[in-house]
Amino acid sequence: MYISKNIETLRFSVIREMSQLAAGLEDVITLGIGEPDFDTPAPIIDRAFADAVNGHTHYTPSQGDPELLEKLSASLSKERGRFIPPSAILVTHGAMNGLAAAFRTLLEPGDEVIVIEPHFPDYLAHILFAHGKIVPVATSFDAGFIPDPAAIEAAVTDNTRVILVNSPNNPTGAVMPVQTLEQIAKIARDNDLAVISDEVYDRISFEGAPPSIYNLPGMAQRTLVVNSFSKTYAMTGWRIGFTFGPQEVISQLIKVVNYSTACASSVGQRAAIAALDLAPGVLGGMASRFEKRVDLVCSRLEAMPGVRVKRPRGSFYVFVDISELSMGSREFALALLENEKLVVVPGYAFGASCDGCIRMACTLPKDRLSSAMDRLERFLESRMGK
Ligand code: PMP
Numbered sequence: 001m002y003i004s005k006n007i008e009t010l011r012f013s014v015i016r017e018m019s020q021l022a023a024g025l026e027d028v029i030t031l032g033i034g035e036p037d038f039d040t041p042a043p044i045i046d047r048a049f050a051d052a053v054n055g056h057t058h059y060t061p062s063q064g065d066p067e068l069l070e071k072l073s074a075s076l077s078k079e080r081g082r083f084i085p086p087s088a089i090l091v092t093h094g095a096m097n098g099l100a101a102a103f104r105t106l107l108e109p110g111d112e113v114i115v116i117e118p119h120f121p122d123y124l125a126h127i128l129f130a131h132g133k134i135v136p137v138a139t140s141f142d143a144g145f146i147p148d149p150a151a152i153e154a155a156v157t158d159n160t161r162v163i164l165v166n167s168p169n170n171p172t173g174a175v176m177p178v179q180t181l182e183q184i185a186k187i188a189r190d191n192d193l194a195v196i197s198d199e200v201y202d203r204i205s206f207e208g209a210p211p212s213i214y215n216l217p218g219m220a221q222r223t224l225v226v227n228s229f230s231k232t233y234a235m236t237g238w239r240i241g242f243t244f245g246p247q248e249v250i251s252q253l254i255k256v257v258n259y260s261t262a263c264a265s266s267v268g269q270r271a272a273i274a275a276l277d278l279a280p281g282v283l284g285g286m287a288s289r290f291e292k293r294v295d296l297v298c299s300r301l302e303a304m305p306g307v308r309v310k311r312p313r314g315s316f317y318v319f320v321d322i323s324e325l326s327m328g329s330r331e332f333a334l335a336l337l338e339n340e341k342l343v344v345v346p347g348y349a350f351g352a353s354c355d356g357c358i359r360m361a362c363t364l365p366k367d368r369l370s371s372a373m374d375r376l377e378r379f380l381e382s383r384m385g386k
Pocket of ligand 1: 034093094095096097120166169170200227228229230236240241
């Protein structure tokens with residue numbers, strides 16, 4: 001059969017490929033896929049199951065279960081200090097479906113999306129599926145992976161339609177300072193661009209609530225915020241996300257959900273309702289456990305030869321500079337797997353400018369992370385000694 005060039009040339013996810021290479025090997029430690037190792041809190045599971053037994057097993061409206069939309073409206077309005085009505089919110093099959101809907105709604109073929117590197121690899125595929133073009137803007141280790149607004153401005157062309165912002169960032173854990181967001185917001189306003197703000201790690205932040213570009217003056221009219229229950233509530237498999245923004249844009253996004261997934265899973269949405277009712281303490285606990293793990297990993301890395309690390313301010317990732325080893329990130333990751341049975345994600349997955357780095361997800365208990373660091377240290381010592 002003929003395969004479309006778009007699909008044929010798209011590479012499989014490097015993150016999933018690394019996990020597949022490790023499958024079947026004994027005693028592997030994996031710092032690959034970015035998902036919380038915690039199980040979904042029991043009260044969420046119990047409520048979702050009870051609701052399923054009570055008949056919540058049918059299609060919901062494409063926009064979402066009305067009860068979930070109401071609850072999201074209440075919690076977002078409180079959090080943002082402005083009324084965000086249910087009509088400005090869309091429930092999606094994970095944040096992934098929100099991103100897909102956003103790009104398909106905002107882009108004409110050939111339109112450009114400015115994406116700050118390093119970036120979540122899946123953006124590339126979603127922009128491609130919408131026949132758009134990704135325009136990467138590189139950052140640097142020394143700048144803490146915070147973009148230079150002048151570089152963003154220089155990347156704007158007549159075809160630019162969207163600037164994508166992801167803070168706290170996957171893979172670096174960097175949180176964009178409000179001053180940088182203000183400068184990006186100005187570029188968006190001056191050039192009449194839309195902003196997609198991917199905030200899936202907003203609750204895993206080590207220095208209070210991270211600033212959001214949506215909250216800046218004049219930005220609520222031109223920003224779509226993409227979020228998810230996946231990371232915040234350890235609910236990756238339930239596949240529930242949500243997107244909010246200008247009501248007239250959300251009403252267009254609904255069509256994409258309508259014709260692609262019909263609606264998000266009804267039982268998953270009941271779980272999300274339960275999650276919003278959960279005592280905040282349960283969640284704070286998760287974020288501080290991630291912070292302690294990230295601290296442990298960074299302290300160990302700071303004492304190792306050949307690598308540099310910037311402490312993340314959110315998420316559960318650590319992005320390590322390995323450029324001193326003069327080997328590509330793929331070669332490094334494969335050798336580490338072969339010699340030490342340790343899975344990390346090679347940096348090139350996050351953009352062409354990231355081949356001097358690797359990503360580690362701190363989603364294992366501390367004792368496993370300590371063993372992982374022992375393995376990495378041994379590997380680095382053997383390489384540096386050569
Ligand atoms: N955005 C970012 C930055 C992510 O890291 C991920 C998941 N790894 C997603 C979106 C998608 O999350 P979801 O599980 O809600 O589809």
